[in-house]
Amino acid sequence: MSDEDRDLVLFDGPRRIARGSDAAVAAGFRKALAASPQAALRVFDLATGRPVDLHLSETEPAPAPKRGRPRLGVAAREVTLLPRQWDWLATQPGGASAALRRLVDQARKTGADDDARRLRTDAAYGFMVEMAGDAPDFEEASRALFAADRDRLAALIAPWPADIRAQILELFDGEAA
Template sequence: MGDENRNLVLFDGPRRIARGSDAAVAAALRKALEAAPQAALRVFDLATGRPVDLDLRETEAAPAARRGRPRLGVAAREVTLLPRHWDWLASQPGGASAALRRLVDQARKTGADDDARRRRTEAAYGFMVETAGDAPDFEEASRALFAGDRDRLAALIAPWSPDIQTQILELFDGAASTE
């Protein structure tokens, strides 16, 4: 389902040890487990900040071999509207489906910055909860995060692990999602 294209990060306790695709992080995870089977290893999806499980049985080439041709086309779903909405849609060039596609595209463009900022904040918060939920000043740092106050956030998390600080600020800034 496209999971092999995720941007992941691997932590050993508070230390970041790898970052990249599913295959790259799985390889680093295998290596880390061989070196220290009892290590506190956790993998996070940088799009959500949440932990993920990797299938370590696959080789690095397996996801590419399994991928196949992507499905193309449209998906039929039910839409419930009032009669006046259907009347307006029917009068639009290209019909209801074309008008709905144009409206969705316009809404996506208009709210893209706000949506991206919200996703970054939620990812940073999810990561913070998982890695530093019991850290000093966690609640205040959370407030700063949701207020969009990067300077205060950075000051509050300064005593935390340097790798955790860096990851939170990268998620906040959006750097993690663009690499």
């Protein structure tokens, strides 16, 4: 995913002031900074809940075209398996690489809901740590988040600033994605 494709959110202290692509949030960042040079601005990637750095220049130079063969999107990496697993892979149609690709695709399909929930929980937790790590009941709220107990989470974070609370619940619910 390129930087332009990210879904970002901009906070000024506990207040959410912008959301959108890198370009949209960078424009909001520049505007907020011009209005208040001492603003406590923080930008988060909603896919991860983690803070990100923005490129604030309004125009980015186009990357120079690369020479040579085009990339095919295949990445070679090391895989460590037991001998019996290599033996089984060797008997599969298309060889080990094709069998591993099929197994990964199958696992992605069958575990997609669990993976999505885990990613949402991780994003909500990452955001919570950054924006509310010292807030009252943070530890209990974290437990409720990882237990997927939305009602308890909402009750525990009710005293927190409204925009922070709303962002956590949006991440938890998957509305921020």
